[in-house]
Structures are given as C-alpha cells and as structure tokens.
Amino acid sequence: MKQATFHQLQILEAIARHRSFTRAAEELHLTQPTVSQQMKQLTQLIGMPLIEQLGKRLYLTEVGRDVLTASHAITDRLQKLESTLNDLKGLEKGRLSLATTTTAKYFVPRLLGTFHQRHPAIDVQINITNQAQVLERLARNEDDLYFTGRPPKDLDVELRPVLPNPLVVVAASHHPLAQETKPISLKRMAEESFILREVGSGTRSIVEQFFNENRLDLNVVMEMNSNEAIKQGIIGGLGISVLSLHTLSLAVAGNPLTCLNVEGFPLQRLWYAVYPKGKQMSIAAQIFLNFLLTEGRQIVEKPI
C-alpha cells in the first residue's frame, strides 16, 4: 500500500464521486486510458478489486470503500496542513469547513455572500446534516465550526450564541385553528395530527422535551427527515408541526402556511456556533467567527 500514490487515490475519489471513468478523467484533465491504467496499478498493489461494474453503473467494493475512507482522511489532513501553513505565513486564505444542522442551513449560507466578497481567498465548504450527525462530526473534530440549536451535553465545547431561534406551531393557512384569536391550549394541540422530524433531529428533541415536560403525548401521523417535506405535508393536509421560524417565509402574500397561536409558543431558543474547547482555530475560522458575532444577526435579519 505504501507504493500507492496520492495521484491514484485522487483518481479513485473522482471515480467514486462520478461513478464513471470518463467523467473522472474529464475532471482531472487526464485521458481515460491513464485513469484505467492507474486504477489497474492500484488494484494490483492492493491485491483485491476496488471497483465493480453492475450493468452500466460502477460501485466501490468493500475494499474500495475502505481505501476511499483512508484517502479522504489523507486529503483532509493535507488541507488542514495547507491552512496551518497559510496561517503561519499570516495569509487570509485557506479552507473553512462548516457543519450546520438542516435547520440552521436556513441562515448560515445567507452570511456567505458578504463574507466571500470580503475574503475571496477563503474557500468555504458547508456540510449539512441533522443535529445528531453534526455532533458526531464535532466529536471527530472534522470541521472548523458547527451550528446547532441545541448545545451538546456530553462534549467539552465553546458555545457562542448567534441569534434567536423561535420555534413555532405551523399549520396550513386554511386550518380551522388558524382563525383562533385566543391562545390554543397545549392539550388541544396534542389532539391534532402531528408531523415530526426524524430521530437525531434537534428540532424533534426540543419538541419532544417540551411536550414531555407538559406531560402530553403527541399524536404523530408521520416522521420526515426534511423541514421542506414537512411544510409540503402540512400544505397537503397531513397535519401540523413545530418548526424553527427560520424555515418559513411567512411574509409572502397568499402563503399556504401560518403560525398558530398556541400557549407556550413560540419556544424561545437560540442558535449557537460551537467548537471543541481548546481547538486551535485557523485564521480563516477566527475571521469567520468574528464576522459572525459582530455582523451575523444584522445580515440574517435584514429584510429581503
């Protein structure tokens, strides 16, 4: 394996992404025979097939997936090294890797336009996934900064509150309860058909905790792992849900969704930027964090 070259691993990564030798060759500006030749040599070195073809599709074998995981770790380490070297040279450039929950994605990308104009040499990558997986990434120290609405309980972290995160009860605009002017009781709410986020979602944990504390069981009709899908479910008459206000654009005329006036709501939470305690922040990450804390809220809350 020590004879495998970084170039061969890059080719394997490109093939895995495109599931095609031709497109991998195009991306890397190589000819297809070169790509095939390099993969043949890598396979011989490892002594087991890395790729298999079923019909027209290419798949990595189990060994191929192991090699790919190792290759990602090497690429990641080299990128971090590059950022460290840039920091040592005092350069405002490098790679900034952010991980946000599927709900925080409604505001984090909005900051990037201004940030990119000011620091065009900083490459930003955003990884979007649910809260449990964001916290797994945090535990593995995979990114520079993490965004979530629920601070992790069992990890030693620095927490920076970024902006308010109100959670509201969302219903279709034509829902009978939408016309209620007096606050709707929680008991009444618990009778409604409810669409819940998947296990691992931060929104779900907050909702479950709130209804548990009030000793009420929700009448869950369906679980979905996407805020957008839940909104469509609500519009389609499947039920109601509790979502972050950031997922909604209620100001749009003729909006098919509305917030219900329910006792105890909105649940007033916060969005946090989080990173492991003692983490050696790159210059790019420090610049972003500073930008976020000084201007983030103003940019996100600016009327569109």
Ligand code: PGA
């Ligand atoms: P999620 O995130 O529901 O999209 O996982 C919400 C949060 O971070 O609290």
